[in-house]
Amino acid sequence: MNDLLIEKTSGWRGTRDVWIQAAYATLLESGIDAVKVMPLSERLGLSRTSFYGHFTDRNDLLGALISLWQSKNTGNLIKRSEDYADSITEAILNVFDLWLLPDLFDSRLEFAVRNWAHSDMRLADKLEDADRLRVSALQAMFERFGFDTLHANVRANTVYQTQIGYISMKKDGPTDPLEPRLKRMRYYAEIFAGQPVSDAEAARFFSRHPVDTA
Structure with missing residues (x-):
């Protein structure tokens, strides 16, 4: 592209x-x-x-870019947080698919939009709204599995801010090899959930992200 x-x-x-x-x-x-x-x-x-x-003009085009970002990144995050899961750890791994599949969540676009928002107050407001919607969706995911409101909110913010912080450090997207990133995902999920990921859940997650070792 x-x-x-x-x-x-x-x-x-x-x-x-x-x-x-x-x-x-x-x-x-x-x-x-x-x-x-x-x-x-x-x-x-x-x-x-x-x-x-x-x-109609350049602003119309910029609006289309913002709509693309909203639909892809915010829309897909909300959908992924609502996907079926048997446990909170599996639900978190469902969300982790976003960080690994650019077709679901475009990290480079996220980085660019966040930089753009520094010079556009209207976009900054939209970014604030997006952050709130995303955290609310993640919080609802935790609450669905029995976490009280405060714990769900703190865990949701931890999941979200960890990834947004990672994106802010990676202008061109993730640069570290995929295999070690994948291995860490299971442990991130355990930390965020406060309970271990089952072998079956890990296997389902890794099957969605095969590593070519040839």
């Missing part, structure tokens, strides 16, 4: 998604100040006129 190239076709005006994906790639590469109509049109080999066939 970072090397997005579009074949020029006579009369082709692109699509709304093509512009959003180009803006997404630019945001990750260079930050929000680089997401501008003219550089994007040059990147895509499309005219500025084609941009205005899909968006």
Whole structure:
């Protein structure tokens, strides 16, 4: 996606998604100040006129990027926290899938949006809302398995802040090898839950994240 190239076709005006994906790639590469109509049109080999066939202005495009972030990262976190699980440890491992599968939770986008929010107060408000919604979803997950409100809230914040802190240190996403990261996941889940992960739960989790050792 970072090397997005579009074949020029006579009369082709692109699509709304093509512009959003180009803006997404630019945001990750260079930050929000680089997401501008003219550089994007040059990147895509499309005219500025084609941009205005899909968006009213730059702010409309930026709004689409924010919606992408909300849907993917906040939406998927909430869904994952509500997935079926037999125990709190299995529920936590379900959430951990987010940290390992970029299609579910885009850590690089999360990092970029948090940086962007430093210079955009309206986005900062949306970020605050997202943090609150995510922690509330995690808290509800703990409460579902019998934790009282205070313990559920503290554990939810611990799970969330640990991962957001990790993301804040990794501009280009996780760089450490997958295998040792996976091995640590079981112990993180035990710490967050206050009870051990069963071998069956661990096996189901690892089956979703096979490591290619070839």
